[in-house]
Amino acid sequence: MANSANELPGGNMNVVTRIGDTVQRIAGPWTPTVHRYLRYLERNGIDWAPRPIRAEENSEILTFIEGEVPLYPLPNWIWDDAVLIDGARKLRQLHDASIGFGLDGSIWQSPTKVPSEVICHNDFAPHNLAFAPDGSIVGAIDFDMCSPGPRLWDLAYFATRVCPLTQDPPEGAPGPDDAKRRIELILTSYGSDATWRDVLRVAATRLWDLAEMSIEKADELFKPQLRAEAVAYERDAEYLASFLRSA
Template identity: 70%
Template sequence: MTVAGIDWAPRPIGIEGDRERLSFIDGDVPLYPLPEWVWDDSVIGQCARRLRELHDASIGFGLDGAIWQSRAKVPAEVICHNDFAPHNLAFNGVAFVGAIDFDMCSPGPRLWDIAYLATRIVPLTGSTPDNAPGIHDARRRVELILRAYGSNATWNDVLRVAIVRLIDLAEISTEKAVELGKPHLRDEAEAYERDAQFLRTLRDAKGE
C-alpha cells in the first residue's frame, strides 16, 4: 500500500518473535456509542473517498498463493478491508487521518466494502443511537457515499449487498462463538441477522 501511495495506513516495521510491528496512526478512533460528529456528511465523504483510494491501490496485487484470514468473495475486483468502518478509522477532530486493523483483508468486489461502510456510518440498522440520523435520511446518505466513492452502484445495489454482508457476518460470528468458546459472539450474530431482516423489510416496503 505504501508503494501505491497510501500514506494513511500502518506501515510494516519488522517482526519481533511471532508478532509484526507496525507504525502508529496518530489519531482518535471513535468508540461505541459513536459520538455525534461521526454522522456528519463531511465524515461520510472522507471515508468513502479513502476507501476508493485503498481499493484502487490494491489493483494488481499478486494473488497467487496468497492466504487470507477472511474468506475471499467474487468477483475479486480489489482487496477489501472487510471492516472499514468508524471503529477502525482514526480522526483528528472530524478530519480523517488513517485506518487500522487490516488483518482481515481479502479479495472481493468493491461493493462488499462500500455496503458494509454504509451499514455502520449511515447507519443501516434496525435500531439506531439517539444521536444518529433516522432511516428517513438513509437513501440520501447512501447516495452520498456512492458519489464520494465514484461508484455507479445504486441504493438498491447497496441494500442487496448489505443484506448478504450482514448474513455473512452472522454466520462467521456463529462459527467463531463455537471455535473460540465466546458465547457473546452469538449475540452479535443475532444482531446482524436482525439488521439483515430490517433491510429486507425496508427494501420490500419500497418495492425494490
C-alpha cells in the first residue's frame, strides 16, 4: 500500500486526498451524521460505499473506492443504456438501505426535502460513481451532501446527468429526442411508479436548487467560478421547464 498523499482530481466543493487505501477530506459539522449513516448502510448490505475510519477536528478519513471515476468531458461509454440500468438499480439499493436510519441529533450539509422518504445522496451522478473496466458500477463516493428527501429528488438528478437533460448535450451524448425513453428506462430499472414528466419537473426544480446553492458556496468557499456554474444550472432549468410545457 502506497503511503504518499495524492490529491484526487474532480473535487469541486471539497479537497480529497488519497493516502494509500484511504481518502482524507475536509470535515464539517455534518461529518458525524454522515459517518453514522455510512455505517448504517454497511450494516444493511451496501458494500460499495466508503467506510468511515475516523473523524478529526477538521478532517475525515474514509476507505478508498477502487475504480474509474469519469471526469468531464465524460467518456462516450457513459451514455450506454447499461449505465442507466445499473445506476438506477444501485440507487434503489442505496435508498432502500437507508430506511429506518435514526434522525435524532442529525446535522446535514444539504437541506432536508419533503417528503423525506429516504436519505438522498444528492449528487448521484457519473462523476461520483466508480466503474469497473467492463463499465459496471462498483461504488459510489462523496456522501457528504446527503440528507433526507424524496426518492425522486435523486432519480431526477441522476437522469439529468446520464440522459442527459441539458440544453446543450455534450458531444457524443444522446439528444432530447431520446430523453423520454431513457428516463423511462431509469424509472423501470429503479422500480418507480413516477412518470417521465415527473422526472422532468423535479429535475428543473433540482437545478434551480443547485444554482442557489452554488451562489451561496461561491461566497462561502471563495470560489467565484461557482457563480458561472449557477448560471448554467439556471439555463438548463429553464430549458427543462420549456421542454416539459411543449412535450
